[in-house]
Amino acid sequence: MEEIISSVFDFLTPQAIGVIISMIKIVIVLIGLILTVVFLVYFERKVLAYMHSRIGPNRVGPFGLLQSIADTLKLLLKEIIIPAKSDKFLFLLAPILLLVPALAAWAVVPLNPHFIIADIDAGLLYLLALTSFGVYGVILAGWASNSKYAFLGSMRAAAQMVAYEIAMGFALVGVLMAGGSLKLGVIVEAQSGGIFNWFWIPLFPLFIVYFISGIAETNRHPFDLSEGEAEIVAGFHVEYSGMGFAIFFLAEYINMALISILTSIMFLGGWESIFSGFTLFESTYLDFLTQPSIFWLLLKTLFFLFVFVWLRASFPRYRYDQLMTLGWKVLIPITIIWIGVECVMFVLEIGPWSLS
Amino acid sequence: MIKELIFYSFSSVLICSSLAVVLFRNPVYSAVSLILSFITSGFLWLLLEAEFLAIVLILVYVGAVMVLFLFVIMMLNINKETEKSSFNSVAPFAVFIGLIIVAELITIIWINSSQFSTSSTVIQQSSQMGNTLLLGTELFTNYILDFEIAGFILLLAIIVAISLTLRPRKNLKTQVASEQINVDPKKRMKLVDLKETK
Incomplete structure (x- = not known):
């Protein structure tokens, strides 16, 4: 090119x-x-x-x-209605503050070994920083709307996102230990060589914790307390209409796709094939199935997007104290313990990675 | 040329947003401009090729500290008028502190600037092997003791902060999930056959 x-x-x-x-x-x-x-x-x-x-x-x-x-x-x-008693500047700024980090995070996501917008050294940290930045859009939207429902929603979102970010960060620590790098491309390379080399087996608890806190970070069901239709109407974006609402919607779905693609990159081998390492297809016309390709990545991403929808259809919404208990008292201890276990596995050289 | 242009534009944004932190009447606007100034100072570090520090600055201060700041400011709903009168009374003290900081900066930048030449070995290595890796190796080999001591102090601070704010309340009703799951329906409910009454 x-x-x-x-x-x-x-x-x-x-x-x-x-x-x-x-x-x-x-x-x-x-x-x-x-x-x-x-x-x-x-x-x-x-x-x-x-x-x-x-x-x-x-x-x-x-x-x-x-x-x-x-x-x-x-x-x-549709007409964009700005509430009369709202803070107009922040009211208009808030959706942009939610959308921009959601889009900017894709800069470091590799779609195949060569296609990446910015291959920076601290890729994982960049992702963590940007996903944590999205909370400002939610908080400021709730405050600027000058509405009780919106304010309650944004307060809930702030506490929830701060809590689940910690679990998410610890899960990423486990991934970077296993991958030996903060670059997502290197992390995928470290998982090459078949389905049993992917990180979801040695890091299974972190995989689950990452996906759960990803759902919580995107404010999706069953953690969508900041929206909570039954309790606080629509939460932080209740006062938004037309394009304002559309931007919130867009940012939520882009974040869903981001969490899904990151889970597949970090735990399910990214663009590595499910059949790679299988000798069954060798020298047949099905050999292309064992080759790494972007379609595997998209397939895995689609699976996680399906799980997002599946969970939404299956579970009732968490109560607020249950949400906080799950975040602080269940997920964070699991990640800390598993990082310790990972250290032991590292020293004993159990697992797909080796000391380099 | 382009780099200087970027540097000066970011610096002016940084100065303006830092001034705005103090000058805005509305505390929420002050907090938002503080966020902006953190992000721009992160960008300035990026220009110095210190991408790890820049991202950590944004991650810690913007991602965690300022969220709690904003949270508290919004919850308290501070009255703007009282805020203004208190500003005038502490202004001389603030100016005094500011002068001390300016004096410190002058001693560091002008008098001791010869010690911070860009030809130092750490900076040269940093461009070769990457910021994050270099910082990690330096911290965990040469400065391991200092690093661990800092970690222990932070851990101590966490424990102290929790124990200061943790007040066990009596008569607090909590939910014990394991008890709820292990409930025997036979102990809770009795099915009684009632004869038809007419």
Whole structure:
């Protein structure tokens, strides 16, 4: 790709070409994400419907596939109402503060060994910093709305996100110990060589804890206390209409996709094939199944997105004290104990990794 | 050229947002500008190729400390008028503290600047093997004792803070999940055959 650009625009410096390539990558990821969100909403509604023995959206387009696009157009055309007693600046800033970190986090997510926007050394830390940044959008939205329901929702969200971030951070510590790097690409490389080398076996408790705290971080069911339709109407975004609401919605689904892809990268071997290491397919036309490819990554991501929807259909919402108990008294101790176990495994050289 | 331009634009944002922290009447706006100034100082560190420190600054201060700050400010709902009058009474003291900090900065930057030359070995190594790795190896080999002592002090602070705020309340009803699960329905409920009454 660099050669093509430098041959067509031969007057550009290498730096400028680097910038252009980054821009192209950003546009590809951005368009991919928006399309993912559009069809993720459809996917969620359809899966939920079948789990509830309903049909789900089936009117707009074939099988209702264009339903989300119709909804987006409706939200775009709706009037944006800013409450009279609200803090207008922060009211408008809050959705952006939620969306920007959700998008920026994708900069360090590798989609295959070569496609990554910014291959920085401290990739995991960057992700942790950005996912923790999203809470400001929620807090400020609740405060700026000047509404009791919205304020209660944002208070709940703040306490919840701070609590679950710690468990998430500890789970990531386990991953970086096993992978030996903060770069996500290196972490995937460390898991190469078959399904039994993936980190979900030696780090099984951390895998579960990471996914649970990921659900809590995205404020999804069964941890969606900050929205809590039955208790506080719609929580922090109750006063938002039209595009304001759409941006909150977009950020939530982008974060869902982010948590899913990160779980697959860190615990399920990323783009490694499920069949890699199998000799059964060797020298047959099915050999391509054992090769690493982006489709494996997307398949694993889709599985976790399905789990998000599945949990939403299956579980009732947690009570607030139960949520706090789970975060502080269950998940954090599990991660701390498992990091200790991992240290012992490291020293005894049990597990897929070895001391280097 | 571009690097200088980025540096000066970030620095001016940093100065403006730091001033805004003190000058805003509304404490929530002050907190938000403090967040902005943390992020911009993180960016300045990124320009110095100290990406680990920059991200940790944002992670710790923006991701954790300021969330609690904002939380408390919003919960307290501080009255703006009393805030203003108290500002005038502490202003001379604040100016005094500020002057001390300026004097300290001057001694470090102007008088001792020869000690902080960019040709030091640590900075040279940092560009070769990456910031995070270098910091880790330095902390866990040469400075392991200091690092552990700092860790123990922080642990002590956590325990003290918890024990100061933990007040066991009497007559507090709590839920014990294991007892709830192990309940025997036969002890709770008795099925009685009632004769038809007419």
